[in-house]
Amino acid sequence: MASVSVSHLVLFIAALLVAVSVTGAMTGSVADISESLEEQSLDTSQRIDTDVTVISDPGSDAVYDDGNGTVTVLVKNTGRNTLSADPERYDVLLDGRYVPANRTSATVLDGERWEPGNVLRLEIDASLASGEHRAVVIVNGDEATLRFAT
């Protein structure tokens, strides 16, 4: 009967519409997930390729200048990536306390960029009491530590 065919048609169209909506939502989510996966894998591989080493001589007088209240840390890029020398791009802890970027200055000593093999001189404004101290530099998740005494 015609009314039965029309109702079947309506139900068919409704079923198709629901299936298409579900599929559309699913493919949209998967596209977002794949984009995030791509960015995460890039980020992870960069973190693995990043390696920094503190090369400061902790027994020397060059680490802490008590006249100016400055801690100088020499950090060598021992990884595969060229790193940013901007203090905003890495974290510095002094005796466990976070040092804001405006209290640090950085200079690449042997090149224009902090390329693999190059050394970064990091100067931290800090007045320290006599005793043992620890400076930690964290770049792309890689930590380098300097223990020194003043």
Add this chain to the structure above:
Amino acid sequence: MGFSTSAAAAVVFLGALLCASTLYPVYDTSTERFAAAEDANEERALERQNTDLTLVDATYTPETNVSAASLRVTVVNEGTTTLSVDGTSLLVDGEYVRVESTTVDGDGARTTWAGGERLVVTLDTAALDERPDRIVVVAENGVTDATEEV
């Protein structure tokens, strides 16, 4: 199963196939990228393990005219890793000092420094006004050696 159900199932199945075709290449690329980064990291660790430097001589030649003084450092690569001359850094009394010239087994044009070879570095002594107490040499992978016999 009615025809509308079959059609809806077919649409959802096609959507699932589309999702899989979007996700799989991203997953494959991510895995490959991660594996490459891990391999490079392991290789760097092995190179570091196979690196051994010995600072055999540090000669400071004072002159009455301080700017004419010279500091020459001789380092032997006693490991099996070939090192980069440009990536080698020297600290004099904890301060980074620029390299004026280098020779590897007498050749000033060499940029690599293989196992068993001798690197002689002449340093810029403009900042030195007296005999230094301690010299530290750092390879590009962070391996160091030091001497206090200058």
